[in-house]
Each structure stands twice: as structure tokens, then as C-alpha cells.
Amino acid sequence: MRQIIFKSLVLTLSLLLVREVSGQDCNASLSGRIIDEHDQQPLSLANIFIPSLNRGTTSDTLGYYFLDKLCPGTYVVQVTHLGCEPITDTLSISGNTKKDFFPEHHVEELRLFSVEAELEAEISSAICQFPFEKMRPLNFQSIGKMVEDVKGVTALSTGAHISKPVINGLHSNRIVVMNNEIRQEGQQWGSEHGPEIDPFMADNITVIKGAAGVRYGPEAMGGVILIEPKPLPDSAGIGGRLNLAGDSNGRKGATGFMLEGKSGKIPALSMRVQGSVTKSGNTKAPDYYLKNTGNEELNFSLTAGYNTKKAGAEVYYSQFNSNVGIFAGAHIENLSDLQNAFNAGAPLDTADFTYEIEAPYQHIEHELTKVKSYLNTGKNSKLIFTFGRQYNLREEFDAHGAEEGREDHGHEEEEGEEEHPALEFELTTHTAELLLEHKWKKSLSGSVGVTGISQKNTYEGRFFIPNYKKQGLGVFLFEQYVFDKQKLTLEAGIRGDYIYQQVFMWKDEVIISPVHEFNGLSGSLGGLKRLGKYFDWRLSLSAAWRPPSLNELYSDGLHHGAAAYERGDAELTTEKLRGITSQLIFERKKLDVDVEVYHNYIKDFIYLQPESQPAVTVRGVFPAFRFSQTNAALTGLNASVGYEIKERLKFKSTATLLRARNLETNEYLVMMPSDRFRNTLTYEFKDKGRLGKPYVSVSVSSVFKQWRVPQNSDYVEPPDEYHLVGLNAGSSIRVGKQKMDVGIYVTNLFNTSYREYMSRLRYFTDEPGRNISFRLSIPFHSKSQPAK
Amino acid sequence: MKQLFALILLVFAFGMTLTSCKKDHDDVFNPPRPVNDEEIITTVQLNFTDVTGNQNPFSVIFRDPDGVGGDEPVRFDTIRLQSNSTYEVQILLLNETEQLAENLSEEVLEEGDEHLLCYTVSQADLTITRTDSDGQFEIGLSTEWVTQNPGSGSVKIALKHQPGEKDGTCEPGGTDMELEFVTIIQ
Numbered sequence: 001m002r003q004i005i006f007k008s009l010v011l012t013l014s015l016l017l018v019r020e021v022s023g024q025d026c027n028a029s030l031s032g033r034i035i036d037e038h039d040q041q042p043l044s045l046a047n048i049f050i051p052s053l054n055r056g057t058t059s060d061t062l063g064y065y066f067l068d069k070l071c072p073g074t075y076v077v078q079v080t081h082l083g084c085e086p087i088t089d090t091l092s093i094s095g096n097t098k099k100d101f102f103p104e105h106h107v108e109e110l111r112l113f114s115v116e117a118e119l120e121a122e123i124s125s126a127i128c129q130f131p132f133e134k135m136r137p138l139n140f141q142s143i144g145k146m147v148e149d150v151k152g153v154t155a156l157s158t159g160a161h162i163s164k165p166v167i168n169g170l171h172s173n174r175i176v177v178m179n180n181e182i183r184q185e186g187q188q189w190g191s192e193h194g195p196e197i198d199p200f201m202a203d204n205i206t207v208i209k210g211a212a213g214v215r216y217g218p219e220a221m222g223g224v225i226l227i228e229p230k231p232l233p234d235s236a237g238i239g240g241r242l243n244l245a246g247d248s249n250g251r252k253g254a255t256g257f258m259l260e261g262k263s264g265k266i267p268a269l270s271m272r273v274q275g276s277v278t279k280s281g282n283t284k285a286p287d288y289y290l291k292n293t294g295n296e297e298l299n300f301s302l303t304a305g306y307n308t309k310k311a312g313a314e315v316y317y318s319q320f321n322s323n324v325g326i327f328a329g330a331h332i333e334n335l336s337d338l339q340n341a342f343n344a345g346a347p348l349d350t351a352d353f354t355y356e357i358e359a360p361y362q363h364i365e366h367e368l369t370k371v372k373s374y375l376n377t378g379k380n381s382k383l384i385f386t387f388g389r390q391y392n393l394r395e396e397f398d399a400h401g402a403e404e405g406r407e408d409h410g411h412e413e414e415e416g417e418e419e420h421p422a423l424e425f426e427l428t429t430h431t432a433e434l435l436l437e438h439k440w441k442k443s444l445s446g447s448v449g450v451t452g453i454s455q456k457n458t459y460e461g462r463f464f465i466p467n468y469k470k471q472g473l474g475v476f477l478f479e480q481y482v483f484d485k486q487k488l489t490l491e492a493g494i495r496g497d498y499i500y501q502q503v504f505m506w507k508d509e510v511i512i513s514p515v516h517e518f519n520g521l522s523g524s525l526g527g528l529k530r531l532g533k534y535f536d537w538r539l540s541l542s543a544a545w546r547p548p549s550l551n552e553l554y555s556d557g558l559h560h561g562a563a564a565y566e567r568g569d570a571e572l573t574t575e576k577l578r579g580i581t582s583q584l585i586f587e588r589k590k591l592d593v594d595v596e597v598y599h600n601y602i603k604d605f606i607y608l609q610p611e612s613q614p615a616v617t618v619r620g621v622f623p624a625f626r627f628s629q630t631n632a633a634l635t636g637l638n639a640s641v642g643y644e645i646k647e648r649l650k651f652k653s654t655a656t657l658l659r660a661r662n663l664e665t666n667e668y669l670v671m672m673p674s675d676r677f678r679n680t681l682t683y684e685f686k687d688k689g690r691l692g693k694p695y696v697s698v699s700v701s702s703v704f705k706q707w708r709v710p711q712n713s714d715y716v717e718p719p720d721e722y723h724l725v726g727l728n729a730g731s732s733i734r735v736g737k738q739k740m741d742v743g744i745y746v747t748n749l750f751n752t753s754y755r756e757y758m759s760r761l762r763y764f765t766d767e768p769g770r771n772i773s774f775r776l777s778i779p780f781h782s783k784s785q786p787a788k
Numbered sequence: 789m790k791q792l793f794a795l796i797l798l799v800f801a802f803g804m805t806l807t808s809c810k811k812d813h814d815d816v817f818n819p820p821r822p823v824n825d826e827e828i829i830t831t832v833q834l835n836f837t838d839v840t841g842n843q844n845p846f847s848v849i850f851r852d853p854d855g856v857g858g859d860e861p862v863r864f865d866t867i868r869l870q871s872n873s874t875y876e877v878q879i880l881l882l883n884e885t886e887q888l889a890e891n892l893s894e895e896v897l898e899e900g901d902e903h904l905l906c907y908t909v910s911q912a913d914l915t916i917t918r919t920d921s922d923g924q925f926e927i928g929l930s931t932e933w934v935t936q937n938p939g940s941g942s943v944k945i946a947l948k949h950q951p952g953e954k955d956g957t958c959e960p961g962g963t964d965m966e967l968e969f970v971t972i973i974q
Contacts, residue, residue: 334963336946348960349953367810391810399962426812458814467819504819511819558856616864617856618829620946620966 026071030097034059034079037102044482044489045530046081046103058530060442060484079103140199140245140254140276140775143177147225150207151654152596152638154673158760160250160283160768161295161324162194166758167209168598169634169658169672170222173549174575178216178226180316182370182388185429185455189465189549191760195225196320196366196392198299200243200256200276203230209638210581210598213522213544214493217451217474220522221544221577221602232272232305232314236264239781243276249771250294251353252280260303268306275300281355282325286753286769290761291328291351292358297321313373320366325357328399329764334620335715338563341764342716363421365393380439390429395421423461430454446479457550464557465550466505473498478524487530495522499547503554516553518574520545536585544579548572552606552627558617563715565615565624566608572629576603590644597637605632607662607669610712623715631663634672648684653677659708667710673758674706674718692739694731701726706757719762722754730775741777746770828855829892829965831882832945834867836933839874850967853884867943867971869914875933876919879905881947881965893929900927902951906958907931911941912971925956935973944968 034046042063049056050067052075059065072094079087079101087101144155144163156164156171164171177184177195187193206226213220233239238261245254260272278297282289301318329347341348372386397419435449453472459465478493499518504511526540555568579600586593608625615624636658643651655677660669682697706718730743751770755762832850852861869875883890896903900921905928907916913936918926945968950961 334966336966337963340959365810369809391812393810426814428812456812456816458812458816458819460814460820463820463822467814467816469816504817506819506822511817513817556857616852616861618832618850618852618861618965618967619856620963621968 026069028070028072028093028095028097029066029068030070030077030091030093030099031064031066031068032098032100033063034065034081034101034103035063037104043081043103045487046079046101048101049078049080050075051078052076058484058487060482062439062442140243140256140278143195143197143199143202143205143225143227146199146202147205147207149678151640151656151678152209152636153207154656154676154758156191156671156758156760157756158192158330159290159293159324159327161280161293162192164188164191164194165207165225166673167207167223167225168600168636168638169660169669170600173219173546174221176212176216176220176224178224179368180227180229180318180370181372181386182368182390183216183431183453185390185427186364186366186392187394187425187427189551192326192362193394196322196364197227198276198297198301198318198320200254200258201229201274201299201301201318202227204228209596210540211522211524211542211544211577211579211600213542213577214476214478214495214524215447217476217495217522218472218497218499218518218520218544219546221546221575221600229274229301229303229316230258230260230272232270232303232307233260233262234270236262236267237781239779241780242778244774244776246774247280247771248773249768250280250283251355252278252295254278254297268308268312270305270307272303273300274302279355282351282353283768284353285766286751287766288346289351289353290765290768291347291349292325292361293327294325294355294357296323296357309376311373311375313371316368316370316372318368320364322362322364323357324362324364326360326362327761327765328360330761335563335622336620338715338763347765359397359419360399361397363393363395363397365391367391377436382437384433384435384437386431386433386435388429388431390427390431392425392427392429394425394427396423398422421461423464424459425465426458428456443482443484444479446477448477450475463505464555466503466554468501468503468550470499470501472500476522489528491524491526493522493524496520497522497545501547503550505554514570516547516570518547520547520574520576534586534588536587538581538583538585540581542577542579542581544577545574547574548606548627555627558619558622563622564608565617565622567611567624567626569627572606572627573604575605575629577601578603592642593640595637595639598635600634602632602634604629605662605669607632608713623712630665632661632669633663634658634660634669648686650682650684652680652682662710665710668708670710670713671758672706672708674704674708674721676701676703678702690734692732692734695729697728699726699728700724703756716763718757719755722752722756724752724754725749738778738780740779741775743773743775745773745775747773828883828885829881829947830855830884831880831889832965832967833880833882834945834969835878835880836869836875837877838870839876843870843873848969850969851884855885864967865969867969869933869935869971869973871913871935871938871973873935875935877931877933879929879931879945896947897927897929901925901954902949904928904948904950904954904956904958904961905931906944906946906948908944908946909941909971910944911939912943912973913937913939914941914943914971914973916943922954925954938973940970940972942968943971 034043036043044059044063046059047056048065057065057067070093074090074092077089077091081103087103091099142161142163144165147153147165148155152168154166156166167175173189179197184195186196208224210223211221212224216224240259243256246252254276256276258274262270276299281294283293298321299319303316305314306312329341329349369389374382374384377383431453433449433451435447437447439445451474455470457468459467474495474497476495478491480489480491482489497520501516502513504513522544524540524542528538531537551568552572553568553570555566559566577600579598581596581598583596606627606629609628611624611626615622638656640652640654645651657675658672660672662669678699678701680697680699682695685694687693701724704721709718727746727749732739732741748770753766756767759767830853834848837845848865848867849863850861851863881892883892909916915934917932918928919932920927920930946963947965948958948961949964953960
């Protein structure tokens with residue numbers, strides 16, 4: 001009894017004392033929203049922490065956070081989210097304080113232009129992305145080259161200007177490239193056909209690694225590359241940017257300009273015009289110039305948008321035009337030529353520097369028209385309709401000016417045009433998509449949609465793939481559920497696609513028109529969980545598929561430049577992928593680790609199988625290959641480790657490893673990238689005078705010899721391992737009132753001679769030598785008159 | 789004012805591009821008829837004449853009607869020669885896809901300074917020398933073959949196209965024709 005009275009006295013007294021000290025109620029609260037600084041998307045699973053109170057919370061699916069029962073006062077608040085720069089703010093809290101936070105991205109990541117892969121394919125919950133606008137300096141190489149530094153991504157290249165991205169060993173028709181939300185269609189089956197997209201237009205590049213069939217449809221097996229322009233301005237006035245770029249190797253000069261404005265009088269209306277022009281001459285390997293490897297490009301785009309809270313629409317038009325010289329030494333006629341070229345060690349055909357592009361060369365045009373409209377149908381739902389029309393022209397001009405007898409189908413020719421391409425493709429594609437995004441309750445969000453595609457392909461000149469018409473339809477659904485308490489996000493998606501394709505070709509003096517029908521199911525199931533304080537773990541299972549491409553079905557002839565006879569098989573069926581990926585991310589103080597392990601099983605994998613008998617033709621004897629199907633397994637590891645050695649000095653190491661096997665022959669698959677590592681050391685200086693965020697970075701890329709190759713699939717041994725040193729430096733500079741960004745990049749600093757297994761030129765020549773690039777980016781803006 | 793100017797510029801640019809929309813004028817239902825490369829060699833004929841006159845002239849023929857197409861050649865003869873003999877040989881290159889066979893040897897002769905025929909003997913006891921010229925270098929449409937002891941081997945004949953780079957050797961240029969004939973000296 002006495003004890004109880006005594007305890008309650010003490011309790012009451014202490015309570016009185018506490019109240020005395022605080023002077024008021026501890027009923028204040030802090031709440032708000034965490035939004036990604038770049039794309040204005042809510043960030044879930046962000047940490048909001050007050051160190052002095054040792055209290056914190058995490059943001060929910062919609063980005064909202066709430067901390068209550070706080071004592072009024074001034075506190076330091078820390079906001080962290082994986083992949084983003086932590087925010088530290090000092091806030092004065094009393095009553096119901098509202099504060100939103102806008103986390104940015106790791107600045108050092110940006111420097112290396114390593115556009116990091118997103119944590120999942122289907123989930124729309126945001127992870128900090130890495131827009132180019134924030135990246136200084138910007139690296140205006142071709143799209144394939146720009147994503148090469150992402151772990152897990154390599155390239156299949158034909159010289160310095162043709163680079164096809166390879167994600168986890170898969171490329172061409174096994175990945176999808178999205179150009180401003182429209183699926184890029186441009187004869188991507190061709191190993192010498194790179195994505196036809198203006199690098200100056202790309203403001204944000206996202207690499208999705210792993211099957212993404214549910215959202216992106218057939219062919220999204222290895223991954224997806226999303227290329228997005230900058231969103232239209234949301235504040236009145238006129239602004240823009242001027243970009244200047246120069247490269248020493250190839251003596252390349254490039255200019256990009258962008259002008260955009262938002263009307264003060266009609267707030268919903270905004271527009272942008274953007275363009276770029278590039279010219280470069282022969283590439284130089286350490287010991288010699290590569291004959292006829294110049295490149296010229298002229299691209300532009302126009303965007304107009306009308307955006308209100310309720311609804312909006314946007315129109316986008318872009319053109320890509322280029323002439324790419326094909327290395328003269330690669331246009332060999334037969335196997336003896338190829339052996340001679342390889343044994344010679346250096347191109348037999350020597351050259352000096354010139355800007356002139358002669359045959360053989362490619363002339364490419366890509367025109368895109370896109371219309372998108374949206375309607376906010378409710379507080380938490382949005383209907384989006386996207387329509388696109390693409391026209392892709394590829395003309396191949398051969399070396400001997402081989403003017404094959406060509407029937408003129410009324411193709412428009414400019415006056416005085418003498419040369420005819422040996423081969424010309426025209427691919428016209430219409431796509432349409434209707435999507436409903438929805439959010440139910442607090443934790444469930446998703447999308448349901450239907451997409452359609454209609455495509456027509458015609459050719460003139462030499463036969464390689466036939467004329468065809470294709471229609472496709474896809475329906476998909478994916479949902480995501482966030483368990484706030486358990487810090488767990490679950491997602492699931494499913495999609496069905498049907499494709500109808502009719503081919504038109506000559507056979508025995510008549511035109512036949514066989515029909516192909518393909519269908520497939522894509523699916524995904526995955527989860528993302530925060531483990532303890534420092535770990536994030538993602539696990540995903542996915543299924544994706546693709547129809548065989550036209551060259552796999554119908555090619556029948558010599559593959560120029562490859563000294564191989566390739567034969568298609570019209571009976572091929574769809575490829576079906578089942579994959580599992582597990583990714584673990586650790587982040588604490590000075591150390592961050594990201595390890596991703598994946599295993600993809602592809603049933604009916606299509607590949608070129610060597611035939612037992614070579615092809616005997618008048619031009620010589622050629623190894624013959626036939627497109628066949630087998631079962632394949634691709635297992636890999638992509639990892640990165642980052643450590644802050646001391647303040648401002650950061651070390652990062654990445655590894656990309658792959659084992660790809662043909663399960664039926666029990667051999668390795670041909671043309672798969674070898675293991676590679678990259679080590680980088682970056683130092684950030686303090687802002688000084690006119691210089692803002694100056695930095696210096698040195699890197700070493702180590703690529704090992706690809707000895708994991710099948711027998712009898714190649715004429716020469718894969719090249720030796722090589723190590724390349726790179727050097728970057730950059731800063732923002734203030735000249736008077738004008739701020740600008742400058743950067744210098746040096747690749748292959750020591751002018752190392754090397755050959756890369758994934759380069760189609762490795763039989764003939766070394767890869768390019770040292771290149772010193774200079775970049776200058778100048779933003780400008782003017783304020784409009786205030787609206788009256 | 790500045791704004792108005794920019795707006796006009798944008799509208800103008802828009803109008804300009806929409807009128808230059810690119811189109812495919814071809815008919816997808818009517819693909820082009822397969823047309824052979826005008827310079828395709830479908831037939832290679834070697835005409836042998838014994839210099840002493842003791843043996844009858846004869847021909848050795850390679851014929852592949854689809855040129856570089858996938859079908860096997862329809863005829864690929866073996867060269868059979870007498871030992872210790874000398875032959876004058878003419879090589880005839882034809883395009884037999886046309887009704888009237890095109891004599892491509894004539895073109896090679898006309899453009900002699902861009903072409904070279906290369907003969908490589910393996911294992912057979914046989915020496916081949918070119919006997920014609922383009923004025924500076926040999927061409928190889930006419931050759932002399934000298935045999936010695938009986939035996940067997942092969943002769944690889946290649947036609948090199950060397951515009952602007954002919955130097956008398958077989959290294960430069962691209963190969964338009966390359967055939968390896970089984971050769972027997974009896």
C-alpha cells in the first residue's frame with residue numbers, strides 16, 4: 001500500500017516536472033510527402049528520421065509520412081532513400097507541421113553516366129532515377145555506348161558508330177528499346193543495325209534488367225531500355241540549352257540545341273523544339289586509321305503539350321537521319337579474304353584521315369510521330385492513350401557499287417541521284433495503347449492495358465528478308481501491394497499477346513504468301529523487402545517470349561561481311577523465357593554493395609547452328625549455318641561495391657559475369673560477352689570561386705578473354721584480355737551571370753591496342769585508340785511578362 | 789514580344805515537318821522479282837589445248853546456276869592431265885542465267901588492269917604460269933600448265949577484283965570467284 005502511494009507520488013511529480021520543463025504539450029506532429037526530385041513521383045520506403053529523438057518512420061506507397069507525439073522544438077531531420085542523396089534539414093516543429101522532401105540522386109553515380117538499373121521491371125514505385133540534365137558533363141555518344149557502363153550491360157558493335165546494347169547477354173530482338181514511350185521498330189534483328197535515336201534528345205535513360213514482358217510485350221526478354229526526353233516545362237517563360245561536343249578520335253564535332261517555352265497567357269500550353277547535328281571522320285586505332293568509318297547525323301524533334309489537372313495531350317514528332325560509313329576492310333567477299341585479313345594483323349587497305357563517307361555505307365532515316373492524351377478519371381485513377389507512327393528507312397550501299405537490276409516501284413528519287421542502294425528496307429509501324437492506372441485503398445496500385453501494333457515491311461534490291469504485314473494485340477494487368485508495417489512490396493503481372501504475320505515472296509515464278517501466327521503469355525511475380533536497417537532484398541520470377549524474327553525464318557544467302565552462309569527455317573516457333581533474379585542491396589555509412597544474381601532458362605532458343613557441309617558457291621567455300629532451336633540457360637552475376645575512403649574520395653568497383661550454355665549440345669553459346677570488371681576512383685572538390693562541384697575520376701576497365709565459346713562456330717580465336725584506363729573531369733562554371741557545365745572525358749588513355757569479342761570488326765581491325773572528348777552545356781532562360 | 793516570336797517559330801517548324809512526313813510507296817503484296825547480280829559468274833570453263841597436238845582439246849567445267857545461292861553446284865569436274873605435258877589453257881567465265889549467256893571473261897579482259905587470276909597448286913607436280921598481260925601486270929585469262937610426274941592434288945583458281953590496287957600479287961582486292969579443282973596427273 002505504501003509502495004503504491006509512493007510510486008504514484010513519484011510519477012505525478014515527474015510528470016509535473018516534465019511538463020514544467022517542456023512548457024507545453026508533446027502533441028506536435030510532422031507529416032508530409034517524399035517526392036522524387038526529377039520526375040515528381042512519390043517515393044515509398046523512404047526513411048524520415050530525427051536523430052536527437054531517435055525516432056523515425058517510413059513513407060508509404062503514396063509517399064506520405066507521419067510522425068506524431070513530438071515535443072515542439074527545433075530538430076534536425078534526415079531523409080534517406082536508396083539511390084538518393086540524403087537530405088538533412090533543420091525544422092522548427094510545433095502544432096501540425098507539414099514538410100515535403102524532394103530527394104535527389106547520388107551525384108557520383110551521375111558522373112560516371114552509369115545509368116543504374118531500376119530495382120524492378122514492373123513496379124511503378126519509384127527508385128531515384130538518373131536524368132541526364134543532372135549529369136554533367138553529358139556524354140553524347142550513341143545510345144548503345146551510353147549505357148555500356150551499367151553493370152550487366154555490354155555492347156555488340158560494328159565500329160565506333162554502330163553499337164547495340166546487350167543486357168545480361170541478350171540483344172537485338174531479345175530486348176526492347178522504348179523511344180519516348182513508343183517501342184522502337186527498325187530492323188533490330190540486324191547485328192549491324194543500332195538503335196536510331198538522337199542521343200541529344202535523351203534526358204533520362206533507364207535500363208531495366210531482366211524480363212519485362214508484362215509491361216513491354218514480346219521480345220522484352222533480356223531487358224528494356226527506356227529513353228525519355230525532358231518533361232515539358234512547368235513554369236512560364238522561355239528557356240533552353242546549347243550543347244557542344246567534340247571528340248579527338250574521328251575529329252568529331254556535334255551541336256545540340258533545345259528551345260522550350262510555356263505560355264504565360266495560356267498556362268496549359270507548352271512547346272519545345274530540339275535538334276542536333278554531328279559530323280565525324282575516320283576512326284583511328286592506335287596504329288592506323290580505319291578506312292571509311294565516318295558518320296554524319298541530323299536529328300530534330302518537336303513537342304507540344306496541353307496539360308491541365310484534369311486532362312491533357314501531347315504531340316511529339318522526331319526525325320533521325322544518318323549516313324554511317326562501313327569499314328572498308330570488313331566488306332570481304334569470301335573466307336580466304338577473311339583469313340588473309342585476320343592473319344595480316346592490320347587492315348590491308350590503308351587510309352588517311354578524311355570526313356568523306358563512300359560506299360559501303362548505310363543511310364538511315366527514322367521518323368516518329370506520337371500522340372498521347374490522358375484523363376484523370378478519379379482521385380486515384382488515370383486513363384492514358386498513346387498512339388505512335390514510325391517510318392524506318394535503311395539503305396545499304398555496297399562496295400562495288402553493285403547496281404543490282406532494280407524494278408522501280410515508284411520510289412521517290414531526288415533529281416540527279418546516281419547511286420542505288422544494293423538493298424533498301426522500309427518499315428512502317430503503327431502502335432496504340434490504352435492504359436488505366438489506378439490506386440485502390442492506400443497500398444494497392446496497378447495498371448491494366450491493351451496494346452496493338454500494325455506493321456508493314458517492304459524491300460528493294462537484294463533479297464534478305466521478305467515483305468510482310470504484321471498485326472499484334474496484347475492485354476496486360478499488373479498490381480502492386482505495399483505492406484507498410486512489414487516494409488514489403490509485392491507485385492504480380494500477367495499479359496497475353498497474339499501476333500498475325502503474313503509474308504509475301506517469290507518462289508518458283510509465283511508470289512506466295514504464307515501466314516504465321518504466334519502467341520504467348522508473359523508473367524511476373526516479385527517482392528522487395530527492407531531487411532533490418534541496411535539491407536534491401538528483391539526477388540523476382542518472370543516469364544517472357546518472342547516470335548522468331550524474319551531473318552531467322554527466311555534468310556537464305558551469304559551474310560556480307562561475315563563470310564558465312566545463313567539459312568533460315570520457316571518452321572521455327574516462339575522462344576520462351578523463364579527467369580529468376582535475386583538482388584541484395586546493402587547501404588551503411590561509407591559502404592554500399594549491390595549484388596544481383598540471375599538465371600534465365602530459354603526454351604526453343606534460336607541460334608545459328610553450324611551445318612556439317614559447307615556451302616560451295618562460285619565465290620568459294622563458306623561455312624554454312626542454319627537457324628535452329630535448342631534450350632539455353634544464361635546465368636550471371638552483376639555486382640557493385642562502393643566505398644568512401646575518406647571525405648570526397650570514393651572508390652567503386654563493378655563486375656559483370658555471365659555463363660551462357662546450349663543445353664542440348666552442352667556447349668557454350670556463341671557471341672556472349674566475357675567477364676568484365678571496372679574500378680573507379682572519384683574525387684570531388686569543394687565549390688571554389690566560379691567552379692561548382694568540380695570532380696576528377698579515373699577508371700580501369702578490365703575485360704577478360706572470352707574462352708567460353710562453342711566449337712566450330714568461329715574462324716579465329718577470341719581476342720586476348722585487355723585493360724583500358726579512362727579519365728574524367730568536370731565542373732559547372734559561372735561566367736558572369738551565365739552558368740555552364742564543362743567536362744573532359746578520355747577513354748583508352750594509354751592508346752592501348754585491343755580487340756573485343758563482341759565487335760564484328762575483330763577479324764579485321766583493332767578497336768579505336770585514345771579519344772579525348774570535350775563537352776560544354778549552356779542552359780539559358782528568360783522570364784516572360786507576368787500574365788495580366 | 790519575345791514569346792510571340794518563339795511561338796511563331798515553333799508553329800512554323802511544326803507545319804514544316806508535318807508536310808514532310810515520310811512514306812513507303814512500295815506495294816507490300818508485290819515484292820521485287822529476284823534479279824541476279826549482273827556480274828554473277830555461274831559457269832567457269834577451263835579449255836585445255838595440248839601444245840604438241842597429240843592430245844585432243846578438252847574442257848573442265850564448274851557450273852552453279854544460282855551463283856552464290858544455297859543450292860549445290862550442278863557440275864564440278866576434276867582436272868585430268870597427262871604427265872610430262874604442256875597445255876595452253878584459257879579460262880572462260882559465263883553468266884548463264886540469261887537466255888544468251890554473258891561472257892564475263894570479255895569484261896575481265898576489258899578491265900584487265902582491275903583483275904587478276906590467281907592459281908595455287910597443292911601437292912600435284914604441276915607448274916602454272918600466266919601468259920597474258922594488261923600492259924603492266926599479268927591477267928591470267930591465258931595460262932600455261934606444265935605437268936611432270938603422275939600424282940594427285942588440287943588447283944585453286946581465284947578471280948581477284950583489284951580496282952586501283954593491282955600490284956601483280958594476289959593479296960589486294962576482293963574475291964569474285966574462288967574454286968578448288970581436284971587435279972589428277974596420270
